[in-house]
Amino acid sequence: MEREHRIDIRVRYQETDGQGRVHHANYFTYFEMGRVEMLRAAGYDYGVLEDEGILLVVHKIECQYFLGAKYDDILTLVTKLKRITHARCEHEYEVLRGEELVAKGASTLACVDRSGQVRRMPEWMVLDD
Amino acid sequence: MEREHRIDIRVRYQETDGQGRVHHANYFTYFEMGRVEMLRAAGYDYGVLEDEGILLVVHKIECQYFLGAKYDDILTLVTKLKRITHARCEHEYEVLRGEELVAKGASTLACVDRSGQVRRMPEWMVLDD
Amino acid sequence: MEREHRIDIRVRYQETDGQGRVHHANYFTYFEMGRVEMLRAAGYDYGVLEDEGILLVVHKIECQYFLGAKYDDILTLVTKLKRITHARCEHEYEVLRGEELVAKGASTLACVDRSGQVRRMPEWMVLDD
Amino acid sequence: MEREHRIDIRVRYQETDGQGRVHHANYFTYFEMGRVEMLRAAGYDYGVLEDEGILLVVHKIECQYFLGAKYDDILTLVTKLKRITHARCEHEYEVLRGEELVAKGASTLACVDRSGQVRRMPEWMVLDD
Numbered sequence: 001m002e003r004e005h006r007i008d009i010r011v012r013y014q015e016t017d018g019q020g021r022v023h024h025a026n027y028f029t030y031f032e033m034g035r036v037e038m039l040r041a042a043g044y045d046y047g048v049l050e051d052e053g054i055l056l057v058v059h060k061i062e063c064q065y066f067l068g069a070k071y072d073d074i075l076t077l078v079t080k081l082k083r084i085t086h087a088r089c090e091h092e093y094e095v096l097r098g099e100e101l102v103a104k105g106a107s108t109l110a111c112v113d114r115s116g117q118v119r120r121m122p123e124w125m126v127l128d129d
Numbered sequence: 130m131e132r133e134h135r136i137d138i139r140v141r142y143q144e145t146d147g148q149g150r151v152h153h154a155n156y157f158t159y160f161e162m163g164r165v166e167m168l169r170a171a172g173y174d175y176g177v178l179e180d181e182g183i184l185l186v187v188h189k190i191e192c193q194y195f196l197g198a199k200y201d202d203i204l205t206l207v208t209k210l211k212r213i214t215h216a217r218c219e220h221e222y223e224v225l226r227g228e229e230l231v232a233k234g235a236s237t238l239a240c241v242d243r244s245g246q247v248r249r250m251p252e253w254m255v256l257d258d
Numbered sequence: 259m260e261r262e263h264r265i266d267i268r269v270r271y272q273e274t275d276g277q278g279r280v281h282h283a284n285y286f287t288y289f290e291m292g293r294v295e296m297l298r299a300a301g302y303d304y305g306v307l308e309d310e311g312i313l314l315v316v317h318k319i320e321c322q323y324f325l326g327a328k329y330d331d332i333l334t335l336v337t338k339l340k341r342i343t344h345a346r347c348e349h350e351y352e353v354l355r356g357e358e359l360v361a362k363g364a365s366t367l368a369c370v371d372r373s374g375q376v377r378r379m380p381e382w383m384v385l386d387d
Numbered sequence: 388m389e390r391e392h393r394i395d396i397r398v399r400y401q402e403t404d405g406q407g408r409v410h411h412a413n414y415f416t417y418f419e420m421g422r423v424e425m426l427r428a429a430g431y432d433y434g435v436l437e438d439e440g441i442l443l444v445v446h447k448i449e450c451q452y453f454l455g456a457k458y459d460d461i462l463t464l465v466t467k468l469k470r471i472t473h474a475r476c477e478h479e480y481e482v483l484r485g486e487e488l489v490a491k492g493a494s495t496l497a498c499v500d501r502s503g504q505v506r507r508m509p510e511w512m513v514l515d516d
Contacts, residue, residue, distance in 0.1 A: 016147035024445040028412035047330045058411040062449030072305045153316040157283035176459045187282040191320030201434045276403035
């Protein structure tokens with residue numbers, strides 16, 4: 001799996017709020033898109049993983065904001081895979097508008113089964129730092 | 130089941146968009162809240178219905194807008210149950226801010242099972258016009 | 259301006275709900291994306307229109323659902339411009355998954371200024387049926 | 388201003404995702420509701436602040452998740468005001484379902500004017516640790 005993946009995201013009108021900027025909660029949706037597309041680029045389909053009972057759930061997530069993104073901006077999301085242990089999967093994120101850093105974030109995901117019980121990350125996903 | 134139910138909804142910041150008004154798509158979320166609370170007032174819990182394999186899905190929905198609602202407005206949603214046949218369930222909605230009509234809508238719901246197959250509405254739900 | 263425009267939309271995880279399908283309210287966000295991209299294809303930028311005091315607001319919108327779309331589906335949205343008068347702008351929509359019709363909709367937009375007062379649609383936008 | 392404020396939030400159907408749990412990004416919307424209601428309990432209206440050119444923007448926010456909340460759950464959000472300096476405003480959050488800890492979070496807000504320029508927090512808002 002590549003360690004870094006880039007996608008472009010065009011800001012939707014609904015993603016802005018009364019301040020005319022992207023509402024801060026929407027960056028977490030962008031991060032999720034980044035993880036999914038990174039997985040797809042590596043040949044995996046997150047929907048298929050779920051069908052196989054491998055549900056990734058967010059354990060911890062954070063974001064720091066530097067600039068306000070506006071409607072119709074094209075943002076570049078850089079998703080970085082830091083490591084995957086049997087227990088956790090760690091990503092970092094950068095949101096850029098051209099050369100400008102709009103936001104950066106980090107997340108830790110855990111693996112659960114359909115009933116919500118924590119399970120080990122599948123062996124093939126484990127990836128050292 | 131009563132034929133009309135009222136709830137108050139306070140507009141969340143995230144529900145506004147760059148025009149400083151509630152984004153039009155959010156009214157459909159309000160309508161859904163109205164249906165759920167009307168059901169609850171009649172002693173039914175929609176989550177329990179789903180557990181029993183009775184999934185209500187929107188077949189057709191519409192909304193007409195007269196005024197823009199703003200952040201922090203308290204809106205009154207009036208949900209009206211028009212009728213429930215074996216095939217369909219029809220509601221109408223009015224969104225008010227004090228005496229002013231902000232929006233009105235209508236929906237038709239169908240009943241499906243977990244696999245998405247259409248099924249008859251449960252007998253106890255049927256309600257003539 | 260072309261009368262029909264197509265875009266592909268990949269369903270985001272957050273757009274699904276507890277039924278595992280795209281929540282019905284999200285189709286209205288898709289329709290908005292379709293209108294914006296149709297405008298862009300014609301050389302207009304909706305953000306610039308707003309900067310010039312031309313705000314398009316939804317007056318009436320509706321959607322009918324035929325199939326449930328799932329996470330990661332690639333949907334094709336066909337946006338059709340029916341006509342633009344001095345008072346109104348009418349669109350129709352079809353959401354397809356391959357050859358299957360998932361949903362169809364229609365909307366009527368009005369034009370307002372920054373203060374929310376209705377104004378005439380700009381002359382250059384008027385387009386007969 | 389009180390240092391701790393509680394509100395109850397009923398989970399909306401649209402807030403759940405395909406895993407049947409509240410999508411993690413929605414907790415940030417809950418936190419925002421908590422901040423607004425804490426401010427209101429102290430006699431301030433965030434909308435009025437914005438009208439006066441005092442816009443609070445999220446500089447950094449994080450959340451850690453312990454349990455999945457489901458549709459129709461009644462969650463108790465405890466918002467804690469840690470301190471307000473001339474530059475920053477810090478909150479912590481706990482989301483409970485009965486006695487169970489569902490999630491906890493923290494945020495740092497900054498103050499900007501309408502043009503997005505950072506400005507000092509108004510004197511009356513400053514509150515030591």
